[in-house]
Amino acid sequence: MLAWTMRKLRFDPRTVAYVRHDVARLVARLTLRGRLVPEHARRLHLGCGNRRVDGWLNCDVSGSEFDLDLAVGRLPFPDGSVDVIVMQHVIEHLNLHDQLIPLFRELYRIFANDGRLWLSCPDLAKVCSAYLDDRGRALEEDRRTRWPDYSLNGAPVQHFINDLFHQNGEHRNLFDIELLTWALTQAGFSCVQRVIEADLLAAYPEFPPRRDDFQSLYVIAIKAGKAQ
Numbered sequence: 228m229l230a231w232t233m234r235k236l237r238f239d240p241r242t243v244a245y246v247r248h249d250v251a252r253l254v255a256r257l258t259l260r261g262r263l264v265p266e267h268a269r270r271l272h273l274g275c276g277n278r279r280v281d282g283w284l285n286c287d288v289s290g291s292e293f294d295l296d297l298a299v300g301r302l303p304f305p306d307g308s309v310d311v312i313v314m315q316h317v318i319e320h321l322n323l324h325d326q327l328i329p330l331f332r333e334l335y336r337i338f339a340n341d342g343r344l345w346l347s348c349p350d351l352a353k354v355c356s357a358y359l360d361d362r363g364r365a366l367e368e369d370r371r372t373r374w375p376d377y378s379l380n381g382a383p384v385q386h387f388i389n390d391l392f393h394q395n396g397e398h399r400n401l402f403d404i405e406l407l408t409w410a411l412t413q414a415g416f417s418c419v420q421r422v423i424e425a426d427l428l429a430a431y432p433e434f435p436p437r438r439d440d441f442q443s444l445y446v447i448a449i450k451a452g453k454a455q
């Protein structure tokens with residue numbers, strides 16, 4: 228209803244999407260109190276979108292198994308209660324200082340010793356190199372192998388680089404390994420390693436592949452100890 232009214236009043240689609248997202252976050256926050264954390268909450272799939280994975284607690288801001296605003300400040304899971312978390316293409320949707328680093332601190336708190344955080348996101352280094360290499364043509368072709376309907380609506384190919392940076396206003400920051408390692412270290416993670424999607428799928432074959440190493444950064448961060 229709110230979205231419909233905003234469209235009628237000719238707010239631009241980006242504003243409508245922002246308001247929708249923030250209203251969903253508000254509802255997730257208001258309904259969080261008193262909700263019981265399910266037993267399989269030792270494995271969290273955060274920002275799952277429409278990819279529900281069996282055996283995991285699939286969380287997103289709305290329409291998920293356990294709706295959760297990741298920028299809420301305090302997550303509803305007890306200290307040391309989680310073994311593994313997967314978050315693919317979510318961190319670029321959060322502000323660095325007031326949302327992402329506090330979220331990483333919460334993840335550190337809820338992890339058991341040796342808890343493992345698997346992250347992926349667009350890779351700032353790959354995106355910048357791609358612009359210099361060929362204005363992003365190879366990256367855009369790679370996108371179309373996965374999303375055949377993807378279109379730049381006739382714009383020259385470098386506009387794909389804009390899309391990776393901004394995604395219609397949804398993306399706040401891109402990360403390279405150095406920036407992401409710094410953010411994780413701020414939260415207490417001592418062991419951060421670059422991996423590839425195949426490492427994630429070898430550990431958890433139940434995840435549907437994204438086949439996006441060409442544009443993405445994959446990382447594992449461990450609460451304590453070393454990656455093997």
Ligand SMILES: C[S@@+](CC[C@H](N)C(=O)[O-])C[C@H]1O[C@@H](n2cnc3c(N)ncnc32)[C@H](O)[C@@H]1O
Pocket residue numbers: 252273274275276277278286287288289295296297298314315316317320321437
């Ligand atoms: C690009 S999608 C990725 C979805 C899925 N992880 C995948 O790999 O296809 C980003 C997801 O992050 C979620 N997200 C963004 N901000 C969020 C927040 N504050 N709390 C919870 N989820 C959020 C969005 O709702 C969306 O489903």
